[in-house]
Amino acid sequence: MMQAILILAHKDEEQLLKLVDRLDDCFEVYIHIDKKMSLSDRVKKSLSSNPRAHYVSLYDVKWGSFSIVEATVALIKLALENKEITYVHLISGEDWPLQDPQKIYDFFEDNNQIYMDFYRVGDAQKSGEPLLWWMKFYYNYDQVNRRSTFGKIYHRLLILTQRLLHVNRLKKYGFQDRNIFSGQEWVDVPRDALQYAIKTWDTDLRYQKLFSHSFCSDEFWLQTILGDTTYSQRIDRNMHRYINWERENGKTPAILDERDYEAIVKGNYFFGRKVKLSTSKGLLEKLNQSEKK
Known part of the structure; x- marks a missing residue:
């Protein structure tokens, strides 16, 4: 092995x-x-x-x-x-x-434990922004440098505009707020849990559609796929x-x-x-x- x-x-x-x-x-x-x-x-x-x-x-x-x-x-x-x-x-x-x-x-x-930072997003915030906004709204940071001065201004404008328009990509793809989990991207995971995650990723295309235009999706995708499953019972939050x-x-x-x-x-x-x-x-x-x- x-x-x-x-x-x-x-x-x-x-x-x-x-x-x-x-x-x-x-x-x-x-x-x-x-x-x-x-x-x-x-x-x-x-x-x-x-x-x-x-x-x-x-x-x-x-x-x-x-x-x-x-x-x-x-x-x-x-x-x-x-x-x-x-x-x-x-x-x-x-x-x-x-x-x-x-x-x-x-x-x-x-x-067979899964070691990862892991929590249900709920009302959690980072940088003064609810983390759910990073999933609900549309972002295109493969095309725009988020860390540039323009990117920082652009980010604020994206959020403001989409709040006014009541954009909700979670609802669009059939997710509820409680379905979203987050944590740092650095993880230690046994084979069976990864096989499940990759199979879900490849077959339930809602996940790819959601995360492809989210912000910092590397901190959400695996936690969210495993979050409401029996695999979550094996998660140890000690990274x-x-x-x-x-x-x-x-x-x-x-x-x-x-x-x-x-x-x-x-x-x-x-x-x-x-x-x-x-x-x-x-x-x-x-x-x-x-x-x-």
Whole structure:
């Protein structure tokens, strides 16, 4: 039996190579390379010659857009083609294992729990906006850069206009507000739950229609598909990810460094988000020393 790690990568090919090297003794590694990220011939050769590394470059991935879901679904389908894969982990190219990969592997071996951030959306808000608006209204952030100044203004105008017009895409596709679940996109999921999710995705096309024009659909699609099913009874909300939001005032994950060491070793974290090797070098060295004790 095998476990797979899926990596959504969008920059820094050298760090990506080191990440694969850190993981491939224990895991099959499947990588989606953002189309904006060009790989050198040397890196392509290294990945292609690694029997445990598999990569594709199918989508120009944009923040907040459906392209993130498309890339994720493509990786899941690729991993599930291997009948030996029993468990799948989704990380980004800026994540890093905070424990010995063998310990991570052992924790999930013969484990049928689903580890994900998970909650019914209800009245939850982000950035001062009800999360249900991100599903009810129409967005096209595969065409518009949401993070640009224009994109921020455009976003506000989209919401204002659609509120005035009483747009409700949930109702259009037969969903009720209570059917929508959310959580961070980084998950650890056993094969059977992913097979169910992908089958539902491919056969109940309402999900694709809904999420293809939602905002940040990568934080909704899997949670919503599994939300009102028996699979939800197996969800453990402990993601085992260490993320420091405080240094960036909650706006974006901070790059981890030695200041995070004590919090990491006191917790039961498997992956850290996010890491930049030049900045995080001291932290990773201390974690490696701890592994050897």
